[in-house]
Amino acid sequence: MTEQFTPVVWMLLSAALLTAGMMAVAIFLGPRKMNPVKAEPYECGIKTEDPPLNMRHPIRFYVVAILFIIFDVEIVFLYPWAVVFRQLSLVAFISIAIFIGVLMAGLYYAVKKGVLEWR
Amino acid sequence: MDLSRFNLITIATPLVLGAGVLLVMLVDLLSGRANRRPAQLAALAVVLAAAAVCLATWNTGGVSFFGQVSGDGFASFFNLIFLAVAFLVILAGPAYLERNAIHFGEYYSLVLVSVMGMAFMAAGTNLLVIFLGLETMSLALYVLAGFNPARQSSNEASLKYLLLGSFATGFLVFGIALVYGQIGSTDLARFSAYLAGAGDPFAGYMGAGVALLLIGLTFKMAVVPFHFWSPDVYDGAPTVVSAFMSAAPKAAAFAAALRIFYAPAESLGLPWERILWILAALTMTVGNLSALNQASIKRMLAYSSVAHAGYLLLGILAGNELGAAGILFYLASYVFMNVGAFTVAWMVNRRGEGRYDLGDFAQLGFRRPLLAAMMSVFMLGLIGIPPLAGFFGKLYVFTAAVQAGYVWLVVIAVLNSAVSVFYYLRVMVIMYMRENEALKDVDRIPATFAAVAACALMVILLGLIPGSVLDVARAAVASMP
Numbered sequence: 001m002t003e004q005f006t007p008v009v010w011m012l013l014s015a016a017l018l019t020a021g022m023m024a025v026a027i028f029l030g031p032r033k034m035n036p037v038k039a040e041p042y043e044c045g046i047k048t049e050d051p052p053l054n055m056r057h058p059i060r061f062y063v064v065a066i067l068f069i070i071f072d073v074e075i076v077f078l079y080p081w082a083v084v085f086r087q088l089s090l091v092a093f094i095s096i097a098i099f100i101g102v103l104m105a106g107l108y109y110a111v112k113k114g115v116l117e118w119r
Numbered sequence: 120m121d122l123s124r125f126n127l128i129t130i131a132t133p134l135v136l137g138a139g140v141l142l143v144m145l146v147d148l149l150s151g152r153a154n155r156r157p158a159q160l161a162a163l164a165v166v167l168a169a170a171a172v173c174l175a176t177w178n179t180g181g182v183s184f185f186g187q188v189s190g191d192g193f194a195s196f197f198n199l200i201f202l203a204v205a206f207l208v209i210l211a212g213p214a215y216l217e218r219n220a221i222h223f224g225e226y227y228s229l230v231l232v233s234v235m236g237m238a239f240m241a242a243g244t245n246l247l248v249i250f251l252g253l254e255t256m257s258l259a260l261y262v263l264a265g266f267n268p269a270r271q272s273s274n275e276a277s278l279k280y281l282l283l284g285s286f287a288t289g290f291l292v293f294g295i296a297l298v299y300g301q302i303g304s305t306d307l308a309r310f311s312a313y314l315a316g317a318g319d320p321f322a323g324y325m326g327a328g329v330a331l332l333l334i335g336l337t338f339k340m341a342v343v344p345f346h347f348w349s350p351d352v353y354d355g356a357p358t359v360v361s362a363f364m365s366a367a368p369k370a371a372a373f374a375a376a377l378r379i380f381y382a383p384a385e386s387l388g389l390p391w392e393r394i395l396w397i398l399a400a401l402t403m404t405v406g407n408l409s410a411l412n413q414a415s416i417k418r419m420l421a422y423s424s425v426a427h428a429g430y431l432l433l434g435i436l437a438g439n440e441l442g443a444a445g446i447l448f449y450l451a452s453y454v455f456m457n458v459g460a461f462t463v464a465w466m467v468n469r470r471g472e473g474r475y476d477l478g479d480f481a482q483l484g485f486r487r488p489l490l491a492a493m494m495s496v497f498m499l500g501l502i503g504i505p506p507l508a509g510f511f512g513k514l515y516v517f518t519a520a521v522q523a524g525y526v527w528l529v530v531i532a533v534l535n536s537a538v539s540v541f542y543y544l545r546v547m548v549i550m551y552m553r554e555n556e557a558l559k560d561v562d563r564i565p566a567t568f569a570a571v572a573a574c575a576l577m578v579i580l581l582g583l584i585p586g587s588v589l590d591v592a593r594a595a596v597a598s599m600p
Binding site: 105108109113 | 145
């Protein structure tokens with residue numbers, strides 16, 4: 001039973017080695033030019049405009065994120081359905097049609113309510 | 120795929136409600152910014168359609184969806200209760216929402232979503248379906264509780280309900296997980312069969328599982344010691360929402376509890392009777408004693424609804440047919456009394472949303488005799504005065520408990536009813552005997568008045584024909600698989 005896990009151990013070892021190797025290369029060979037921007041939290045080379053804790057995000061980000069999640073989940077259902085579509089009966093087609101119909105009604109509602117307008 | 124396993128008749132009522140939610144949302148969307156009437160009318164039509172479907176499919180469903188839902192008379196009976204409450208709050212609501220400048224079309228769709236969840240709670244014969252229904256119901260209620268974003272108390276109510284409610288749901292889910300761990304299924308038939316066959320019903324994970332299930336459900340019923348949220352939430356939420364919340368979800372929680380505990384209780388007597396005994400006694404006593412001293416009518420009604428949850432627990436504890444049918448009858452009358460009382464409370468509120476003082480009722484008996492008379496019907500019904508529906512509800516549930524041998528608990532319940540006379544009658548004393556405090560007049564709102572009148576009529580009517588309604592309730596209980 002234990003030997004089944006040998007590949008896993010090998011994978012862990014090689015992952016550790018690879019990571020250590022890449023870090024070593026960066027530490028020993030990389031150039032070091034320190035400046036204040038790099039020391040900031042969420043450093044990505046661009047100066048942060050506000051201290052992140054005080055920053056207010058417009059609620060639109062969340063609404064868009066929610067909409068995204070809904071359609072993301074829709075895809076999760078649609079892909080397997082599309083792959084085996086030919087083997088499935090009419091019931092599956094009607095079910096998915098209802099599912100998409102409900103989602104489309106939701107999308108229509110969101111668009112009409114002006115959720116996607118970036119004011 | 121075998122279509123016969125998906126008998127849509129079993130979930131016809133919640134299906135109509137689900138489609139209705141979409142319809143109401145779209146109608147509201149298309150009817151312009153200022154006009155909410157189309158949404159209200161659409162919602163009323165949806166409720167009526169659902170009620171018609173419910174009556175047409177009464178006890179014709181049977182178990183379907185791989186044993187997950189049962190469209191029996193029990194589900195139909197409860198669906199009718201939920202739909203009646205929804206109809207009343209949708210009919211009465213607009214005046215209140217207009218007054219507070221919170222008349223959004225989402226009110227109607229949220230009420231309908233919530234009722235759809237309740238319908239699944241009443242129809243579920245699988246713990247997970249009951250859980251799903253409970254969550255659907257609760258999520259809509261969390262939003263409804265915070266429906267007045269400008270008022271801090273409404274936000275507070277919403278947040279409190281959300282935090283405590285989701286915590287309680289966590290208990291419920293964990294209880295389901297433990298039950299599953301013990302019997303390898305979330306099916307209620309397997310659950311009862313296991314309990315009937317097991318030597319020790321609390322063996323393994325079962326004891327902890329059932330205890331956690333009980334916590335999750337009794338939280339929604341607002342049973343002491345899980346009631347602390349209810350006065351704050353009922354008080355802070357917009358009053359139309361309080362009317363809805365104190366009536367329908369409580370009925371739904373009892374429907375779920377009966378689904379889970381009735382069959383095992385009937386076959387072997389409840390192994391957890393001692394827990395329920397203590398819960399019932401505590402709930403009645405704490406609810407009534409706390410209600411005695413409330414200056415706000417909303418808080419008083421909240422504590423009174425806690426006390427009523429205690430009386431209702433007697434029916435579950437009794438575990439016989441009369442107990443279960445008694446609960447159905449009790450709830451059918453209780454929802455009308457509570458919705459009516461809450462609605463009158465906001466109609467006569469003359470000091471602004473922040474203060475629901477009992478003094479608002481001063482002189483109501485002379486200024487608006489009909490409204491005062493109806494409020495008296497609700498108060499007398501909640502006490503349980505004989506010709507009214509409340510009396511027969513209590514009578515059936517208490518009789519069932521005596522038959523099952525819980526004489527002392529019934530003595531406690533009757534003493535508690537006597538205590539409750541004080542605070543219910545106080546409202547009437549204020550209405551008919553207190554001096555005028557120069558308050559401004561109560562608005563005349565025909566639709567809301569009609570809703571209150573319908574409540575009062577139902578309380579009187581159910582008191583006139585209790586026998587035949589009880590027969591329907593008995594048949595409903597007997598139709599449970």
